[in-house]
Structures are given as structure tokens and as C-alpha cells.
Amino acid sequence: MLRLPAFDFQPARSVDHAVALLAAHGNNALPVAGGTDLYANMKLGLFAPQLVIGLRSIAELRTIRFDPQHGLRIGALCSLDAVARDPAVALHYPALARAAAMVGTPEIRNMGTIGGNLCLETRCNYYNQSAEWRKALGYCLKRDGDLCRVAVHSATCKAVNASDTAPVMQAYDARITLVGPLGERNLAVRDFYQNDGARANVKRADEILTEIVLPLQASGMRSTYRKLRLRNAFDFPLVGVAVTLATDAQGACTQARVVLGAVTSAPFEVEAAGSLLRGSHLGEEIAAGAAEEVFKAGKPLENANASLLYRKRMLRVIAQRALEDVSHPLR
Amino acid sequence: MSKNGASGTRAHVVGAALPRIDGYAKVTGAAIFADDIALPRMLFGKLLRSPHAHARITSIDYERALRLPGVVAVAVGSDLPVRYGILPSAQDETVFAIDRVRYVGEPIAGVVAEDELTAQYAATLIDVRYDILPSVMSIDEALRDLGADAEKIHPESRKANNVHKDVHLTFGDIEAGFAEAERIFDNEYFFEGNTHAALEEHSAVASFGADGKLTLWSSTQTPHYLHRVAASVLEMPASRIRIIAPPIGGGFGGKTEPVAHELAAAHFARKTGRPVKFTLSREEVFYTHRGRHPVRIHLQTGIKSDGTIAACRLQTWLDGGAYGSYGVATTYYTGALLPVTYKMGAYAFDGCRVYTNKPPCGPKRGHGTTQPRYAFESQLDAIATELGLDAGAYRAAIAVDPYTRTVNHLRVTSCGMREALNAVSERTDYSSKHGKLSSGRGIGLAASAYLCGAGLPIYWNPMPHSGAIVKVDRGGGVTVFCGTSDCGQGSQNMLAVIVAETLGVDVLDVSVCAGDTDLTPVDLGSYSSRVTFMAGNAARSAASDVRERIAAAVGAELGVPADRCIFESGRVFDREDPERSLSFVDAARAAEARFGTLAGVGSYTPPADLHGDFKGSGVGPSPAYSYSACVAEVEVDFETGEVRVERIVLAHDCGRALNPHIVEGQIEGSAYMGMGEALMEESAFRNDLHRIPNLLDYKTPTILDTPRIEAIIIETEELEGPYGAKEAGEGPLNPVIPAIANAVADAIGTRIYATPITPERVLQALDGTSGPLRLRAPIAERAV
Numbered sequence A: 001m002l003r004l005p006a007f008d009f010q011p012a013r014s015v016d017h018a019v020a021l022l023a024a025h026g027n028n029a030l031p032v033a034g035g036t037d038l039y040a041n042m043k044l045g046l047f048a049p050q051l052v053i054g055l056r057s058i059a060e061l062r063t064i065r066f067d068p069q070h071g072l073r074i075g076a077l078c079s080l081d082a083v084a085r086d087p088a089v090a091l092h093y094p095a096l097a098r099a100a101a102m103v104g105t106p107e108i109r110n111m112g113t114i115g116g117n118l119c120l121e122t123r124c125n126y127y128n129q130s131a132e133w134r135k136a137l138g139y140c141l142k143r144d145g146d147l148c149r150v151a152v153h154s155a156t157c158k159a160v161n162a163s164d165t166a167p168v169m170q171a172y173d174a175r176i177t178l179v180g181p182l183g184e185r186n187l188a189v190r191d192f193y194q195n196d197g198a199r200a201n202v203k204r205a206d207e208i209l210t211e212i213v214l215p216l217q218a219s220g221m222r223s224t225y226r227k228l229r230l231r232n233a234f235d236f237p238l239v240g241v242a243v244t245l246a247t248d249a250q251g252a253c254t255q256a257r258v259v260l261g262a263v264t265s266a267p268f269e270v271e272a273a274g275s276l277l278r279g280s281h282l283g284e285e286i287a288a289g290a291a292e293e294v295f296k297a298g299k300p301l302e303n304a305n306a307s308l309l310y311r312k313r314m315l316r317v318i319a320q321r322a323l324e325d326v327s328h329p330l331r
Numbered sequence B: 001m002s003k004n005g006a007s008g009t010r011a012h013v014v015g016a017a018l019p020r021i022d023g024y025a026k027v028t029g030a031a032i033f034a035d036d037i038a039l040p041r042m043l044f045g046k047l048l049r050s051p052h053a054h055a056r057i058t059s060i061d062y063e064r065a066l067r068l069p070g071v072v073a074v075a076v077g078s079d080l081p082v083r084y085g086i087l088p089s090a091q092d093e094t095v096f097a098i099d100r101v102r103y104v105g106e107p108i109a110g111v112v113a114e115d116e117l118t119a120q121y122a123a124t125l126i127d128v129r130y131d132i133l134p135s136v137m138s139i140d141e142a143l144r145d146l147g148a149d150a151e152k153i154h155p156e157s158r159k160a161n162n163v164h165k166d167v168h169l170t171f172g173d174i175e176a177g178f179a180e181a182e183r184i185f186d187n188e189y190f191f192e193g194n195t196h197a198a199l200e201e202h203s204a205v206a207s208f209g210a211d212g213k214l215t216l217w218s219s220t221q222t223p224h225y226l227h228r229v230a231a232s233v234l235e236m237p238a239s240r241i242r243i244i245a246p247p248i249g250g251g252f253g254g255k256t257e258p259v260a261h262e263l264a265a266a267h268f269a270r271k272t273g274r275p276v277k278f279t280l281s282r283e284e285v286f287y288t289h290r291g292r293h294p295v296r297i298h299l300q301t302g303i304k305s306d307g308t309i310a311a312c313r314l315q316t317w318l319d320g321g322a323y324g325s326y327g328v329a330t331t332y333y334t335g336a337l338l339p340v341t342y343k344m345g346a347y348a349f350d351g352c353r354v355y356t357n358k359p360p361c362g363p364k365r366g367h368g369t370t371q372p373r374y375a376f377e378s379q380l381d382a383i384a385t386e387l388g389l390d391a392g393a394y395r396a397a398i399a400v401d402p403y404t405r406t407v408n409h410l411r412v413t414s415c416g417m418r419e420a421l422n423a424v425s426e427r428t429d430y431s432s433k434h435g436k437l438s439s440g441r442g443i444g445l446a447a448s449a450y451l452c453g454a455g456l457p458i459y460w461n462p463m464p465h466s467g468a469i470v471k472v473d474r475g476g477g478v479t480v481f482c483g484t485s486d487c488g489q490g491s492q493n494m495l496a497v498i499v500a501e502t503l504g505v506d507v508l509d510v511s512v513c514a515g516d517t518d519l520t521p522v523d524l525g526s527y528s529s530r531v532t533f534m535a536g537n538a539a540r541s542a543a544s545d546v547r548e549r550i551a552a553a554v555g556a557e558l559g560v561p562a563d564r565c566i567f568e569s570g571r572v573f574d575r576e577d578p579e580r581s582l583s584f585v586d587a588a589r590a591a592e593a594r595f596g597t598l599a600g601v602g603s604y605t606p607p608a609d610l611h612g613d614f615k616g617s618g619v620g621p622s623p624a625y626s627y628s629a630c631v632a633e634v635e636v637d638f639e640t641g642e643v644r645v646e647r648i649v650l651a652h653d654c655g656r657a658l659n660p661h662i663v664e665g666q667i668e669g670s671a672y673m674g675m676g677e678a679l680m681e682e683s684a685f686r687n688d689l690h691r692i693p694n695l696l697d698y699k700t701p702t703i704l705d706t707p708r709i710e711a712i713i714i715e716t717e718e719l720e721g722p723y724g725a726k727e728a729g730e731g732p733l734n735p736v737i738p739a740i741a742n743a744v745a746d747a748i749g750t751r752i753y754a755t756p757i758t759p760e761r762v763l764q765a766l767d768g769t770s771g772p773l774r775l776r777a778p779i780a781e782r783a784v
């Protein structure tokens, strides 16, 4: 059986305590929430922290509150299952409920947290492999090697951000709070990610993600999330498409965002699709045009469980279906 | 006999839908699997595996590993040099590679340490140097002419290039058959390799007693073969080795031959004097494999104007991976069972297995028959469509008749294929749906046959294939001792049912002691769907043996002839006057008083006349064949290429269903497994490596992908089976894959000639960019 390497574990009593521990141990420590991503990666020898700092013990980060002034505040340690089942999430941000409910399996959703899902390590099937496998391959750029197996001439890693909720959060224009030794930072999800497979986000090693805020303004939008996968559970997205859309009294689209997941190293907003939708009355033709923009802009690589040609082709289909979802006032 | 119990009375236990005897232990977690075993002072082992697909080992230095605190011993190839293999003709493996490695994941050395992490780390400290050789990763490459200086994977092989085995058999006048045919259908197919994916990873624990005897617990389907091989490799008398097969968390053929970690555990237990455990990781299970061979298939079928088969020629090329395993048998199996379903005038079969630098392939549920069955049933579907015939009625018209011989001389006894075909057609209203459903929806049908155990043992010997002892206790408890290993299919339950029926006691009064070479008579193991039939017959005859003595004692006690004694519901009574009776407990006590310790013995050897007299005739014959038919209904998404299976109706002729619950369970499991093989599972390689050796990326269906499955039991009277039973473990899998393929063809109006039917393949077929497969010249010309 694959065993976890040895490490020390310390549950954090509070956010401050977690941050203090991280600051004190520098690169030797990592925070863990549900552990469904981190522990799997540790078994594969991808991370070997000496100290693992447990965040689940911080009760204050496990609440979901809808506030009619500001929107929805979700503590980073809420389980994906809690997010998927929360009535306020379902009512005001249905695409988030949908995405959270599509993650992995019931077991993964019970243990996995929303914060962990947003901090998910990028994935590539040359990378999410055991130490022995990667040794047999001769490693790759992301870890221990000097060559990207997917894009041989690339100087950077192209592993994908396969989080189901990240593109949805970006489409709702959510903001997150990071707390570190120097205090608190508040930034848009869009600015949290960077398109670098080696470093998925701008979170510093001594910071923890404490809260996600979905703006009140987004609660009136039509929204959806579509996920392409090879089976109906226990599967990361091959392509994810999140759409949010606001309309005026006449039904004209005033705001629109189309954000792709699992295609690049960060959630990827297809601006051209959004601008085509804005000002229009969403109908079949506009939807097809927007899907075409998605198809043109999305450039998957050969690093998931289906060929890049298939994933590329599916961008249009999945985008089209997502747009169909929002073309009727679903909610 | 099939509807009756012992001595002509109505069966009480046979046919009752009772809960499994091991059910509670399995679902509550009480069952002790191999990896649950923990012994005092136990060490943990880890195998170092090859990072190269093909290389010569130039040196191994394990000093650093040995010096690591906590490490107790290290072993390499020269420590265990005896070659072994499951077939006498393929003794080609050693526990640890000697001089050469032939696939990524092949064991090179072993380490045992005080704990698993230390063993794992120590393995990385072993320094192995290699000379890398070119790798061979496909059938095409293996058949390619190597020229003078290139190295074969097995240099000692006498075959050309990387061919392992080739087989050529002809039955009847094949040329005349094709000349007589009105039309010849000629197609090529490719069946992708896949693996068993049993939930339990293999585990073995070995311990040496103070008496110098070895006990080896292993999740093995074949304790007897492990016993033989362990004696040979460890160079110890078999009498000093005890193999125990604990409950197994799924086998499907993946645990049917001795493999490195079991023998390594035994070696280290001897060397260190401490118990040793090896449990494989999921990735190591993918390397240990012995799963479904990838097979290229060329099938030509000559049809007369009335649709009957005048002649059939089958060519198969099997990608065997790096070692022999069961491969010679697999090669024969790709040809042997094709004629067991339909009458044909003449039949020719050419099989060729090649070595490649991949984990060895072997038997998986349906062993070697699954791949050509997919091809044949796909082609028959096309033939029926071409001829404008109903696929079910057409198959029923050309089906073999009970109690006949096939064109390749196999003896067919009971045969419920027509009934199975009718059942699935009727239940689904197949005839009114096929070709008539709305676009994107399809329905497909297929049939198949399977063995009830192999007629001949895998190593030649004149002894029984199965033996049993039934002991009766003074308290009325009955124990059946038999060497079978229950790989989850419920075979021990079958033994309990058969013995309980024979002695007229409650199933729960029967204990089964199985899979322990010290305590139980030999049974060859859980493979070829043989246990219910063969071990069942042995158990029945052992129970009858002891019953005779009990009947004699009861007869004397009650003053009635022994042959009037009926055993039923925990009593033994006079058929003529049921009031005259003894409880089973009193009957047993009376018999013990009269005859001494009460035990019966029985054994089973298949009849000798099951097959023809030609080289290779030993693979395929079985004392009986099970028959199955399946209808699948699918919906295909034309934009994404996704296939959604909506319904599987699967009818199976299992002879008499000893326990209908378990038969249904096997049918449902077969539908599920077949669906995975049809749509998603594949052993894929890239850069010489298994691309996805884990269960997140290697796709098997989840329950959310699994459709409504309707199991239909077809009962026939199998006169040679125990209480009329045949098999249900493997047979029902085979028709599922072609039924789904045929349903997809019906849904999209074009055929896909390869498995798995992935969304990408569906889109290619719809685009018209895939087309029929075409074998490249070197293969078609058979460069063997």
C-alpha cells in the first residue's frame, strides 16, 4: 500500500495561531484543510512537509452566511458538501452549488473544503504519479526535471487548474481574504490565480485563505456550470464552463462572463464571449457565436484523460450547453 | 434431477434465495483479508521495480539499503534463481529479475524492514545499473522483422522475432466451406487490453514456525498452484509448506498465478526467521496485471443464402506483455469457444501471441474468449442486418443443439441459448425496436457461451481436479473441507448449499473450511468458472458418502431399509412413514456409535471424452457450457460522443441456480464489468510506461454510470452438474460487450471496430474519419 510519509501534525486553534505556525516553520510547513488533495500528493512524493498544520479545528472558518447588504460569505473550511447543500447558495448562487456537487465523490465532498478546492494544486498526468513512475519517466519541469513533457519547448509548466469551483467563483466575481503575518489581503479571485502551472496562485506560503465573498450583485444573475468528464462521478473536469449573466428589464444582457476551468493553469475568462453577449438578447445565434469564441480562445494541451483535440472540440459544445442553461431564466 | 433434492424429494436448500453465508462478515468489516493479518515481530516488505521497459542489468549494489537502520534483509535475483510460471511450457519468470528486465514495474529486488516506510525508502537506496535496450510496445512492433543483431525480448525463444506462440487449427473442409458460401463477411477488429481492477490489492503474509514449516497466507485464487510453485522456487518439500487463502476482495483472474511478492514474503520469512508481509500498492497491481490481452482479430465468415454458417476463419494476434503467464492457454481460448454457440460447416483458427515490454497479460473473466466473442457477435449483427433478419431469431436459428458435438469436436450437453435469446428479446421488445428507434438511440443483442471448468488440468496429471471431505460432528454440525479459494464469487456458499441439501440440514449448520493446503484436499482453484461444478460435485459425493453411513445407522435404529431414509429439514425419516424419524443430531450420533468418526470423501475428475484428438485439443473442452444472451439499450450524444447505457437485460443459462441471489449477483456484476470494458477501460501506455496506473484515471464505471440491470436466470438440467448446476461467474460477461457495441451501431448508423467505445471514437465514426480497421500488410501476411 502507498503510505503517507512521516510528518508532524499540529491542529491550529485559530487563524492567528495557524499563521504564526506557518511563519515560524517557513517552507517546512504546509496547511491542510480536508487533505483530499494534499495527502494524495504527499503519498506520491510531490510534497514532503515536516509539519502539517490542520485548519479544520478553526470553527470560525466553517460558517456560511448570507447578508442582504454584502452577499454571501463562505468560510474557507466549509466542506464542499455543506456548500452544495446550503439553501442560500442554492438560491442565490446556483452555479456554485452545482459545481461543488460535481466534485469527486460523496467522500471527497465530505472531507474536501471550498478553500482547499480554490487552492487546489495544478494537475497533469505526467505529474500526478508516484515517485517511482516519475523516476521511470525521467521527471518533468514541474518537479525534479528540466523538460515539460506536454509542451516540449515550453519554459513553464502547463499543468491545469482543475478546480470545479474556481471558474464559478471567478464568473461571480468573488473575492477572497488571505491572512498572513503582515495582516489581511482582500483580492478578486481573478487576481488570486496566475497562469503558471508551477505556481497556481499568488498566496504566499505563510498565508491562509480564510473567506470567500460572493457579491450581492451576482445573486440576481443567471448562472450555470457545466463539466465534461468521462464518468458521472469520481472524475476531474476535462473542460469546465461557468457562465454568469445579468439582464435588464427588456431581457438585454447587461453583464456576462464566461470562464473556463481545466484548460489552462488558471481559470480562463473568455473576454470575447462576454463582450459578444453584453448588450445582446441571448438567443441561439448569439449563443453559437459566444461558443465559437470559447472554441477559438481555449487551448487545451495533452495533459488530461482525453486528447487535446477532443477537449478542444468539446469547448464549443459545453459552452453552447452552458449558454442554453442561462438563456432561460432557470431560477 | 434438477428440480429435486436428495433421494428424489423436493429440494429445500438448492434454489432457495438465502443470504450469503459470508455476507455479514464482508459487509460489516469482520472478514479478515490477507492485509488484515498482523503477527508478532512482523516485518514489512517492498519490491524495487524496474524503471525501464527493456534493459540489461549490469550491476546491483544494495549495501546502502542494507545499512539503513530498520532494514533487516535485502534479496536479489540470484537469491531465488529457480524459474517458474503457471504453465509447464512457460517457466520464464524469476522472483526478482536476473540479468534483464522486460517491463516497467518488473521486480528487481526486495527489502524487508521493521516498518513499511523504511522498506519503501530502502528500496530507493538500491543502486541498479542498466544497459538500455529498445522496447517493443505493440503487436505490430513485435511482429516486425528484427534483423540479425536486434535483441528479442526472450532471446531463448525459438520463434521468429518476438512471437511467443502460434497455433493453426482447421476443422472440416474450410476451402469447400467458403466455396459453398453465398457471401463472405470479412472484418477486422481490435479489442483493447484492460485489467481486473479488483478492489483488494494483493497481499501476502509468510511465517516460519519453530518446526521449520512455512505458512503463507495470500490473496490467491489458486492456493494449490502457489503451493507447487513455492515448493519449487524455495526448494523445499511441499509437505513443509502450508498455503492459506483468506477471504479475497475480488479476483476476476488477477490472482490466479503465483507472483513475485508472495514468493518474496516466503523467502524473507525463512531468511529472517520473522513473519513478513507484502501488500501491493494499486500501481503495483497494475504492473502485476495478468489481465485482458489486447487482441487484433481478423474474422471471415461465409454465409449460405439461408444464413447458415458454411465456414468461419478466425485469426487472432495477442499482445502478451513480457512473459508467458497463461498466454498459451489464452491463445487457444481465443479460438476454441467460438464454435460452441453456432453451427458451422468448417472452422479454421490461427492464433499468434507476441511478447511486448509491458506487464504480462493473462486471464481475466472470460479468459481469451471475450475478445473474439465481441468480434463474432458484432459481425453476426452486421450479417443479420444485411440479410434483413432479426438478430435474435437469426442466432436462435443457427444455435448449436443440446447434446451434440461442435465442429471442433467439443461435447455440448445442456444448452439454454435459445431460451436466453428469447428471454432477452421478449423482455426488451427487441424486434420492434432495432433499427426503428429515434436517432441517437440504439438497441443491440448478442449471445455467448462459456466453460464450466477446463476439462484438463494445466499441468498434466491423472488425479482429480477437486476433492472434498465432509465431516459430521456429534452435535449435528457439518464441516466441508475443500481446497477452493473464494475470490468473492460465492463459491464457498455453493459448497455449503450442496452439502446442506444432501444431508438435509440448514445451510448455517454447515461450516466451510477452504483454501488451506494443510487441512483441505486439493482443488485446482477459482478460475475457468470451475468451482461450483467441479468442487460442487466433489462435495456432493463426499456428503453422499457420509450420508450412506448415517442412513445405514438410522435404518438399523428404526428398523427400515437404509434406502428409504430421507434427509430433510434437520431430520432423517422413513419415506413410507415420515413419523418414524430421528433428528439429524441423533442420526449422526447413532452413526458415529456404529461406524466410528463420521467423515465422507469425494472427488471429481472430468470425463475423458470431451474433446477431439489433435494438438491443442486440451484447451476448450469442458464438462458443460453455460450460455448467455444480452440486450443493451443506449443513447448516444452526437455532439459529445458520450454513450449512455440505459438498460442491460442479461439472461444466463447457469444450469440449476443453486442460490438465485448469487447467480443474479454474478449476472449484475458481469453487466457492470462488461460495460466498463465496452466503453472506458484501457491499458494505455506512453513513454514505455503505463499511462494511468491508478483508479482515478483508469476509468471503470461508477454506480451513477450503471444502468438498470435486469438479470434473467435460465435454468436447464445439467445432468453432470451438482444438483444440475453449471456456472455463473464468467459467462454472463461475454455478451455484454458486443451487445453494447451493436446498440451503438444501431444508434449511430455506423460501426466502430475497436474497444473501448470512447466518446472520441464515436465522434470519429460519426465524422466518417475512422472507418473499418485495416490490418497492415506484415500482419495480414502472418509474419510468424
Ligand SMILES: Cc1cc2nc3c(=O)[nH]c(=O)nc-3n(C[C@H](O)[C@H](O)[C@H](O)COP(=O)(O)OP(=O)(O)OC[C@H]3O[C@@H](n4cnc5c(N)ncnc54)[C@H](O)[C@@H]3O)c2cc1C
Binding pocket: A030, A031, A032, A033, A034, A035, A036, A037, A038, A039, A040, A055, A076, A077, A080, A102, A103, A104, A105, A108, A111, A112, A113, A114, A115, A116, A117, A118, A119, A120, A121, A162, A163, A164, A165, A207, A208, A209, A210, A234, A235, A236, A237, B696
Ligand atoms: C479521487 C479524487 C477526486 C477528485 N475530484 C475532484 C473534482 O472532480 N473536482 C475538483 O475540483 N477537485 C477534485 N478533487 C480534488 C480535491 O479533493 C478537492 O479539490 C477538494 O476541494 C480539496 O479540498 P481539501 O480541503 O481536501 O484540500 P487540501 O488537500 O486540504 O488542500 C489542498 C491545497 O490547498 C492548501 N489549502 C487548503 N486549504 C487552505 C486554506 N484555507 N488556506 C491556505 N491553503 C489551503 C493546502 O495546503 C494544499 O496545498 C479530487 C480529489 C480526489 C482525491
Ligand code: SF4
Binding pocket: A123, A124, A125, A126, A127, A140, A141, A142, A143, A147, A148, A149, A150, A151, A156, A157, A158, A159, A197, A303
Ligand atoms: S505541464 Fe509539463 S512541466 Fe507541467 S506537470 Fe505536465 S509535463 Fe510537467
